Each structure stands twice: as structure tokens, then as C-alpha cells.
Amino acid sequence: MTVFHRNELKSPLPDSLKGGVVAIGNFDGVHRGHQAVLHRALELAQARGVPALVLTFEPHPRSLFQPQKPVFRLTPAPMKARLLEAMGFRCVVEYPFDREFAGRSPEDFVKSILKDWLDASEVVTGFDFHFGKGREGGPAYLMEAGHRHGFGVTMLDAFRDENAEVVSSSRIRDLLSEGRIGEVNGLLGYRFTVEAEVIKGKQLGRQLGFPTANMALQPEATLRAGIYAVRLRRPDGVIRDGVASFGYRPTVTEDGAPLLETFVFDFSGDLYGEVCAVSFFAHLRDEWKFDGLDPLVAQIRKDEQEARAALSAVAPLSLLDGRIAF
Incomplete structure (x- = not known):
């Protein structure tokens, strides 16, 4: 996977990546709605024998315009790149979304980035994509600009689920805050996954007989505090089942920071410092909150058995899910 970052954007794009089909969007979550756009770009590129690229933006626009209201990133940049690679893309352009970029005119965006730098032969995006200063560039503008600059434009309508509801990242965030993981996974088309470095905790779990791999998630994470059946993937690709607790550990502390603690089944190794993924x-x-450690341990044993049962007969939701969580 080739990922172009801020400093590399000043350099010419390799000739092998020019003239391709470019999917444009923020794609936070890479959910089924995003996948409709992305799959269309892959299909067009394959049919024409040209490269397929993704043009996305970092950081999330809200981080620039509303820094006091940080958004929970369903897929931070590294996780997003991993998902896009699993879908079949070989190049992701992470364009810096800063004040300079936000102040560009729509024509400057089209000419300097889409035409001169990427030399796009086709642009694929959602119907609601807007760009340029004040979001002045919209679907009609992009279609007309494509005609002038010699590239095609494919726009897809909003993707709706089986209940005819629009699939969106904000809807998924709301469901995560309610702990409705089954519905979240259905909208994503793969198991919701977080990725972080395993850090040292107070090692209370080890003393209780349930050592955990601890991860600090984004401070703005809206994931509901609770117990989850999960799978943990190590950097070498090895996957193990487990049960995870996300929350504040009210039985053992009064002011704990939110932490994801995963008890990995049938494992006794050291994961400290590894960047692992939990699905x-x-x-x-x-x-x-329990009245002491004994009832807490008894409940953890029950949670372990329930998680083992929940994970015993799972199957991939999609090809993408099979590449991420299996």
C-alpha cells in the first residue's frame, strides 16, 4: 500500500499512478455507503486497466472548524488505510486539510490536484461531496469541471440499508454509544475494529488471574462502557479470541480514565508495546460496580464463558470482514 502524506504531496506522482480512477471522500468508517463509492472506483479502474486511488483528507474537517468538539474517528488514518488496502486499493492520498486547503477555490482544487497532480481519468464520489472555499464546489460544478478538464465524473446516491435508512458515520457513532454492536457491524459491513498500542496498567487483572492487554482509545470515543466479545489481532497477523472491558473500572477506582482491557483466551505472552487491533x-x-473483588472475579468467569460461546460459531460478514477479523 502506497500512502502519500503531507510532505510527499509536493513531489510529482509516479507515472504508474497517473491517469487513474480516483475515489474522493473523507470515508471515516469505510462503512457500506462508502464502500459503494469505493467498489465503483475499483470496478471502473479494473475495466479500463488503470490504477485505482483514494483521495481522502487528514485531519477530519471538524478538527479544523470545530476543534472544541473533536469527532470520534471510527477509522483513524492508519486503520482507514488498512481497510482500503484490504478492499484492493494500492494507493491512498491523505491530503492535508488545513486553512490553506480550506480556502482554495473549487477551480484550484480541480486543476491543481485532480488534473495537474493526479491526472485523474475519472472521479468517483458521493452525491453530497462539496469542496473548495465555503463548500462552493458541488456536484454540478464537479461535472462541469470534469467536462472542461477531460475527466469523467461518477456520483452515487446515498446508500440505504435494508430498512431504507441512510448509512452514515454519525448514525454509527450513535449506535456505538448505545452498545448496539450488531447493528454497527451490519452498517459497516465488517466488525467494528480499533487499533492502539498495548500499554501497561496497574496489573490488577494479572493478580486476579485474568491478565489483560490494555489500550487507551481516543478521548472522544463514544463506545458504550461495557463488556464485549472480541478478537485481537497482533502485528504478525495472529488472531485470538477474547473478552474485553471498556470503561472506568468502578469496582477498583473512583476516577479511572477510560481504558479498553482485553483478556486474550489461552495466551500467556507479552504484548506490551505492540500495536494490536481489537474487533x-x-x-x-x-x-x-461490584461489592468487592470476589464477585468481580466470579462475573469475569461468566463473561469469559459467554464470550467463548458468542465467538464459537461466527462467520465473516463480507470479504472485507474476513480480511480484518478472521
Whole structure:
């Protein structure tokens, strides 16, 4: 996977990547709505024998315009790139979304980036894509600009689920805050996955007989506090089942910071310092405060058995899910 970052954007794009089909969007979550756009770009590129690229923007636009209201990134840049690679893309352009970029005219965006730098032969995006200063560039503008500059434009309508509801990242965030993992995974088309470095905790789990791999998620994460059946993937690709607790550990601390603690089944190794991925399969229960450690341990044993049962007969939701969580 080739990922172009800020400093590399001043250099010419390799000739092998020019003239391709470019999917444009923020694609936070890479959910089924995004996948409709992305799959169309892949199909067009394959049919024409040209490269397929993704043009996305970092950081999330809200981080620039509303820094006081940070957005929970369903897929931070590294996770997004991993998903796009699993879909079949070999190049992702992470364009810097800063004040200079936000102030560009729509024509400057089209000419300097789409035409001169990428030399796009086709642009694929959602119907609601807007760009340029004040979001002045919209679908009609892009279609007309494509005609002038010699590239095609394909726009897809909003993707709706089986209940005719629009699939969106904000809807998925709301469902995560309610612990409705099954519905989240259905809208994503793959198991919701987070990725972070395993850090040292107070090692209380080890003392209780349930050592955990601890990860600090984004401070703005809206994931509901509770217990989940999960799978953990190590950097070498090895996957193990487990049960995870996300929350504040009210039984053992009064002011704990939110932490994801994963007890990996049948494993006794050291994961400290590894960047691991945890995929969520089911929400088992909310986080509870227990009257001491003995009832906590008894409940953890029950959670382990329930998680093992929940994970015993799972199957991939899609090809993408099979590449991420299996």
C-alpha cells in the first residue's frame, strides 16, 4: 500500500499512478455507503486497466472548524488505510486539510490536484461531496469541471440499508454509544475494529488471574462502557479470541480514565508495546460496580464463558470482514 502524506504531496506522482480512477471522500468508517463509492472506483479502474486511488483528507474537517468538539474517528488514518488496502486499493492520498486547503477555490482544487497532480481519468464520489472555499464546489460544478478538464465524473446516491435508512458515520457513532454492536457491524459491513498500542496498567487483572492487554482509545470515543466479545489481532497477523472491558473500572477506582482491557483466551505472552487491533463481535453487558473483588472475579468467569460461546460459531460478514477479523 502506497500512502502519500503531507510532505510527499509536493513531489510529482509516479507515472504508474497517473491517469487513474480516483475515489474522493473523507470515508471515516469505510462503512457500506462508502464502500459503494469505493467498489465503483475499483470496478471502473479494473475495466479500463488503470490504477485505482483514494483521495481522502487528514485531519477530519471538524478538527479544523470545530476543534472544541473533536469527532470520534471510527477509522483513524492508519486503520482507514488498512481497510482500503484490504478492499484492493494500492494507493491512498491523505491530503492535508488545513486553512490553506480550506480556502482554495473549487477551480484550484480541480486543476491543481485532480488534473495537474493526479491526472485523474475519472472521479468517483458521493452525491453530497462539496469542496473548495465555503463548500462552493458541488456536484454540478464537479461535472462541469470534469467536462472542461477531460475527466469523467461518477456520483452515487446515498446508500440505504435494508430498512431504507441512510448509512452514515454519525448514525454509527450513535449506535456505538448505545452498545448496539450488531447493528454497527451490519452498517459497516465488517466488525467494528480499533487499533492502539498495548500499554501497561496497574496489573490488577494479572493478580486476579485474568491478565489483560490494555489500550487507551481516543478521548472522544463514544463506545458504550461495557463488556464485549472480541478478537485481537497482533502485528504478525495472529488472531485470538477474547473478552474485553471498556470503561472506568468502578469496582477498583473512583476516577479511572477510560481504558479498553482485553483478556486474550489461552495466551500467556507479552504484548506490551505492540500495536494490536481489537474487533468487536457482541456487547455482553454494561459495566457494573461490584461489592468487592470476589464477585468481580466470579462475573469475569461468566463473561469469559459467554464470550467463548458468542465467538464459537461466527462467520465473516463480507470479504472485507474476513480480511480484518478472521
